[in-house]
Amino acid sequence: MKSSIRFKLSFMMFLEFFVWGGWFVTLATYLISNLQANDAQISSAFSTQCFGAIIAPFIIGLIADRYFNAERILGILHIAGALLMFKMYTATDFAGFYPYVFVYMILYMPTLALVNSVSFNQMTNPEKDFGNIRVWGTLGWIVAGLLISYAFHWDNETSLKEGLMKNTFLMTAIASLALGLFSFALPKTPPKAKKGEKVSIREVLGLDALKLLKDRNYLIFFVSSVLICVPLAFYYQYANTFLSEIGLANPTGKMTFGQMSEVLFMLLLPVFFTKFGLKKTLILAMAAWVIRYLCFAYGNAGELSFMLIIGIALHGACYDFFFVTGQIYTDNKAGEKHKSAAQGLITLATYGVGMLVGFYIAGVISEMYKSQGGDTAQIWQHIWTFPAIIAFIVMALFAIFFKTEKKLPVEKIS
Structure with a gap:
């Protein structure tokens, strides 16, 4: 694999999981400290991940694998995700927050499969190469957490009282927009299925x-x-x-x-x-x-x-x-x-x-x-x-x- 492609795939993985780790870890803390959410509301917010996981196969199997390049869909989903993240950043109550997080997770969960598709498409030996690329996703998640605690201090007692935890969504929106734009520079990953080929829900x-x-x-x-x-x-x-x-x-x-x-x-x-x-x-x-x-x-x-x-x-x-x-x-x-x-x-x-x-x-x-x-x-x-x-x-x-x-x-x- 060329070093330029390796860099692009690694940076893609880094941002993919930076985006997830940058808000999901602290979601409950944010909902309690900023939106005064109760436990039922917190559960419903986290459950959006599950609905995203259930719907993701339809987006990948019925759309991505049949009609469009994976890297283009990845870019569109993350740009849309950036807009939704910004709306979550500006939300003032749970009723205004929930619709955006629900739609966001439906759009985000398919990107987990898309980044894998883009990566595998460039590998002649996935068993050997994928781990070295995927580890950058773990590093992205780690960096997001370290920034929240040690650089910005959004999770300390004073910041929580001042409502600064909402800044995690602004940080994630910027990262999501960056990944969305960067995705169009990723190696081309054409649809797997042939045009006209039928695929069942099963x-x-x-x-x-x-x-x-x-x-x-x-x-x-x-x-x-x-x-x-x-x-x-x-x-x-x-x-x-x-x-x-x-x-x-x-x-x-x-x-x-x-x-x-x-x-x-x-x-x-x-x-x-x-x-x-x-x-x-x-x-x-x-x-x-x-x-x-x-x-x-x-x-x-x-x-x-x-x-x-x-x-x-x-x-x-x-x-x-x-x-x-x-x-x-x-x-x-x-x-x-x-x-x-x-x-x-x-x-x-x-x-x-x-x-x-x-x-x-x-x-x-x-x-x-x-x-x-x-x-x-x-x-x-x-x-x-x-x-x-x-x-x-x-x-x-x-x-x-x-x-x-x-x-x-x-x-x-x-």
Whole structure:
């Protein structure tokens, strides 16, 4: 790959995830401090990601793959996204904010597939090259968090009282506009499907892969993947707000430890996979979820702040060891014919249905404990204990019912 193309793809990934990390991490904190949103409203705002994940296959499968170059659609979606971000920046109440975030996530979620399409189209050896390009997305997310906490200080107590958290949307709008314009300079990525070629809704949604669920082991994994999204939703929805409310300094910056650990655990994944195999690696991931939420439940911003840092840093083990391993397992089970359909189905089920249910439950649990009143630390202890219990139950059921399989080829994750 030419160095100029490598730079363009890396910069594209950097901005793609800078845009996401620049507002999504602090969304709940913003909604509470700026718009005085309640838990039901916070849940509905986060659920827009799920609707975006459900609708994204239609945009990609029915439009992007058939009629237009991927880089052009990417540019148009991000320019439109910049305008929506600016409208979110100017919103004064939740009723005025929600329609914009809803439309924004429907436009943003397809871009995750589009940046991959643009990248893969330039690679002769994706297994070797993609990781080196994709890591710039993780760096973009990290830089966004560091800027919010350490450069602009938008998440400290004084800034929150002054309503400065809304500036995250202005920063993201500028980055989204930059990516939108830059996208038109990306390598040409023409439509995959031939003109006139018919495609069914079943193919777009990956429903052809439903036959995989006839395999008992894969069915158990599939159900576990959906259920583990409930604890995951708690983290996305409330981690930043929790860290802010209990007084941890620079919470958004410290949350970037989670993305830093992603890089580390991705490197460790082949080692764990070789030593422990598929089942034990997945169980280790779910155990990490349990430990993370217990750390949040019993840690504090004082002498036990190290527990909070451990909980954040376990994000790499939680995500890489479960979801990345699961993607590899799905790829292996699906076979050549249904690979794309299977990945589409598992994404729809987890980030669409699973997270949608998870965000709703997180809102209900949070509202229930907060309505009972009491000390802030005690309320959060009750809230975080709930996803810890769910993760433990999912882990136990998976350990009992999932039968050990042969190790998958390590080269798939190397």
